[in-house]
Amino acid sequence: MSDSHTAVEHGPELLHHFVDAEQQRDASTLGMWLFLATEIMFFGGMFCAYLIYRSWYYNEFAAGSRSLDITLGTINTAVLICSSLTVVLAVRAAQMGKRKLLVTLLLLTIVFGFAFLGIKGVEWYQKFEEHHIPGHAFNAADLVQAYPQIHIDQSHEQIYFSLYFAMTGLHALHMIIGVGIFVWLTYYAWRGRYTPKYYTPVEMCGLYWHFVDIVWIYLFPLLYLIDRKPLR
Amino acid sequence: MSEHIMSSKFYYIIWIALLCLTGVTAAVAFVDLGPFNTVVALVIATFKAVLVVLFFMHVKYTSEKLTKVVIVSAIFWLFLLLALSMADYGTRLAR
Numbered sequence: 644m645s646d647s648h649t650a651v652e653h654g655p656e657l658l659h660h661f662v663d664a665e666q667q668r669d670a671s672t673l674g675m676w677l678f679l680a681t682e683i684m685f686f687g688g689m690f691c692a693y694l695i696y697r698s699w700y701y702n703e704f705a706a707g708s709r710s711l712d713i714t715l716g717t718i719n720t721a722v723l724i725c726s727s728l729t730v731v732l733a734v735r736a737a738q739m740g741k742r743k744l745l746v747t748l749l750l751l752t753i754v755f756g757f758a759f760l761g762i763k764g765v766e767w768y769q770k771f772e773e774h775h776i777p778g779h780a781f782n783a784a785d786l787v788q789a790y791p792q793i794h795i796d797q798s799h800e801q802i803y804f805s806l807y808f809a810m811t812g813l814h815a816l817h818m819i820i821g822v823g824i825f826v827w828l829t830y831y832a833w834r835g836r837y838t839p840k841y842y843t844p845v846e847m848c849g850l851y852w853h854f855v856d857i858v859w860i861y862l863f864p865l866l867y868l869i870d871r872k873p874l875r
Numbered sequence: 876m877s878e879h880i881m882s883s884k885f886y887y888i889i890w891i892a893l894l895c896l897t898g899v900t901a902a903v904a905f906v907d908l909g910p911f912n913t914v915v916a917l918v919i920a921t922f923k924a925v926l927v928v929l930f931f932m933h934v935k936y937t938s939e940k941l942t943k944v945v946i947v948s949a950i951f952w953l954f955l956l957l958a959l960s961m962a963d964y965g966t967r968l969a970r
Contacts, residue, residue, distance in 0.1 A: 680949035864916035871904040
């Protein structure tokens with residue numbers, strides 16, 4: 644063992660078992676992506692259930708999709724895309740060591756996160772009032788009446804709404820966790836922990852946030868846009 | 876991970892592209908394309924997802940090559956899950 648290896652100078656942010664900061668960051672990135680791969684399979688199970696039931700009960704899925712508020716859905720998609728922009732700009736601010744800008748952008752992301760959850764809550768409340776929540780009080784008679792051209796089986800309609808609430812619910816849970824993580828990030832960003840040499844947590848939490856955004860990018864057309872074309 | 880810092884203008888362009896695609900996908904849903912409505916919606920969603928992965932998640936400029944292997948594997952596993960399940964359920968005569 645030569646002494647030159649033991650006397651390497653580095654800041655406290657570099658753990659000693661890594662050769663350099665780049666290797667440490669690459670290891671974190673790989674680990675984060677492995678976690679996201681498990682998340683893809685986690686949501687994948689639901690997408691698979693969706694695919695099977697949609698192929699069986701297309702009419703009920705189409706009618707259920709029509710009953711969702713497409714305006715709020717589109718706005719929410721835009722809100723998430725804006726939050727992804729603030730996240731990527733936050734990573735950039737961290738890379739350049741702009742602490743105030745970083746804190747501002749992280750706070751903006753949290754605001755967008757709450758905006759998304761708020762709009763989602765309004766949509767869920769509408770479904771609650773329409774008796775579209777699966778269970779004893781479920782009643783899709785309004786859909787049967789609204790779309791006489793389509794044959795709708797109420798129990799199959801419940802499957803659409805079960806998947807709707809399970810998928811948007813699991814997504815919203817990820818959003819809530821994401822907002823929590825970003826509150827934690829903001830606190831340490833404000834304390835000045837992240838520098839151009841060490842901003843890995845900002846980058847990794849950003850990857851998580853973008854992933855949750857991508858899940859929504861697929862949920863939006865799959866749940867809201869199944870069949871919107873004019874009925875003949 | 877890239878040490879390379881992108882210009883903020885570049886991120887704004889991606890952001891505007893994503894917003895435009897969101898508007899397009901919502902508008903196209905009201906046009907009758909027959910069975911192609913779903914295809915168009917999924918193609919647009921995938922295009923949006925690719926933009927986010929490559930540019931917002933910095934995969935295009937990453938120095939960590941294994942990241943790409945993980946992503947491709949994850950998509951492949953998802954494809955296996957969906958394709959083999961549908962091969963079963965799609966070919967059942969009675970349910």
